[in-house]
Amino acid sequence: MKERIFTPGPVELPDRIREVLGRQIIHHRTKEFTEAFLETRELFKQLVDCAEDNFVFFASSGTGAMEASVLNFFQEGDTVIAVVGGKFGERWSELGYRWKLKVIDHHVEWGKSVDPEDIRKLLKENPQTKGVLVQMSESSTGAYHDVQKLAQITADTQTLLVVDAITALGVYNLKPHQWGIDVLVGGSQKAFMLPPGLSMLWFSQKAKKRLTDRAYYFNVKEELKKQTEGQTAFTPAITLILALRESLSMLLEEGIEKVEKRYRLISEGLKEAAERLGLKILPENPSISLSTFLPPNGIGADELRKEALKLGVRFAGGQGKLKGKIFRISHMGQDIMDFPVALSALELALKRLGHPVKLGEGVGAYLEVVSKSHE
């Protein structure tokens, strides 16, 4: 049976990407690689819409670039606020503790979004704060944290706004430079539709002044110097760099505004479908990268996922304290017309588990949204 994955990373690889991945390798210390790499960097610059070359790629998963953010922009003993509203918020906090920052954990109920006013207050109480660490899209709960508002708060302070955008980059028309974000982290296996193993780290001029030399493999200063010349300090993930060029071309061909619109439409459509099917969406203010559902009373989230998987459709489960309580349907890398399949699997699974469903209802609700907004 064909498997269709609706997990928030890895996501299905488009044929154009698979074609690049299957190619013979090229050596990285060559003009050919340098040209391809510089072209990839140009495309990335277009995507994040900035004038400077303040970004580097690492051969690592996204967590590597998160660690790089903590290591390169902060010193031992620096105070940071970690917004902890899910598993990835916990990761920020853990990284801070591991590298001996003074971490103020700002707990947010899982599924809720951080109130920017709380951060404003915390910063007033702790004016020594050097950084606020947050997710733009907390994919363990599906919540969106309003980093644009947070950036307005940190803008005129000494505080860096450090944003894990691993499941937001390539989804939102994200303008870190204009918005006033200081550090932005991305990963390959999300909306870039690549295998895992490549991470991205963008930073502002303000952040650049803080660069330390604590890291070795994840040293931003060293990498920046090399990468702006089309090389890397250590062996790069050659194949993934070449595939990223393809992926960026795809995103820019569609246009990032249209990409965001597509994900927003999917998000709204799934919300309507959920309502019609008697499911609740967990987050109040959901990220448009994925939808997070609470199953109806009496039905286990993991049971539901198992039933859907019997039809070849893979949803993601909960993580951490939400394990077994929710299921998640990722939008990343998906087209509008991929969701009739996801919703059909959901309806059939619900029905088999005894939930009263009129088959087609959820799909119908989704299609109504799509048809209204369809151009």
Add this chain to the structure above:
Amino acid sequence: MKERIFTPGPVELPDRIREVLGRQIIHHRTKEFTEAFLETRELFKQLVDCAEDNFVFFASSGTGAMEASVLNFFQEGDTVIAVVGGKFGERWSELGYRWKLKVIDHHVEWGKSVDPEDIRKLLKENPQTKGVLVQMSESSTGAYHDVQKLAQITADTQTLLVVDAITALGVYNLKPHQWGIDVLVGGSQKAFMLPPGLSMLWFSQKAKKRLTDRAYYFNVKEELKKQTEGQTAFTPAITLILALRESLSMLLEEGIEKVEKRYRLISEGLKEAAERLGLKILPENPSISLSTFLPPNGIGADELRKEALKLGVRFAGGQGKLKGKIFRISHMGQDIMDFPVALSALELALKRLGHPVKLGEGVGAYLEVVSKSHE
């Protein structure tokens, strides 16, 4: 023109590997991945011939696993001896300094191998030494460091022998466990014939007792716990893990003894060819993973490489202080019958640059060695 790469990483990808790389992605938090990963681990265990599961993989290039060795097995202030006889020896030293170890740099002339007796003496003078950091195959010079002898010296001490085997693993019939090595580092884009982006770290029971919690992304303890159960702490390089399974199968189908014999034969053949063509081999005791040549008087190494490249054959140049002075031909991932091409390109390049060559001489010398040892 078809390009043939004879560089010591990345090396040409076999078709069996490319087929795996081009496949649709699978999710890593699945039974399917867990089974594949555990199978990969079983094959790796066969390759390094050990009973325990003391090894982890990281989504990083080889340098990441080198950093992991320094971070996980040593504490701030620990004394280590770094054998610095090339660019990668320098990397050990740099990593030691970066993570605040007390580094005793033991300099070895580039191209020479370390004298194990020097290390014995140094250890007597510095009994507090916690580790000796060395390359098995120093690929910047092509020298082999006798890690088996070094292991006999460190065996009954508190000193860990930490071996960068990035260009040795998958080449030599390496038995870290039996030899008494404590930490062994490998990388995907060398004799495993994969793209870069996956690194390996094997360690002894003695090393296991030293495990610290300094690292986050490169935390061995955390990864070990997860990986022995077929999972990973962070998103793994899924595609490369699946391709490693294929690569290990290929190595074990041929048999690592035969693989080593193949590389040894290539090494001897190229040595004879070099002699016939009036070239010198730089290292006294060369690694069988690559051959490092000094060009004849009056001919630049990089000129020679350029001429060979015109024929589609890519050799590697020198690094660090050997830049422009040597050229290197990697054996990794190559078959015995790949070298008539490499040597033909070398002969033609030498001739074009005015070196007196009777075309076919080098190839002939190589074939003579091969024919004698051919089974």
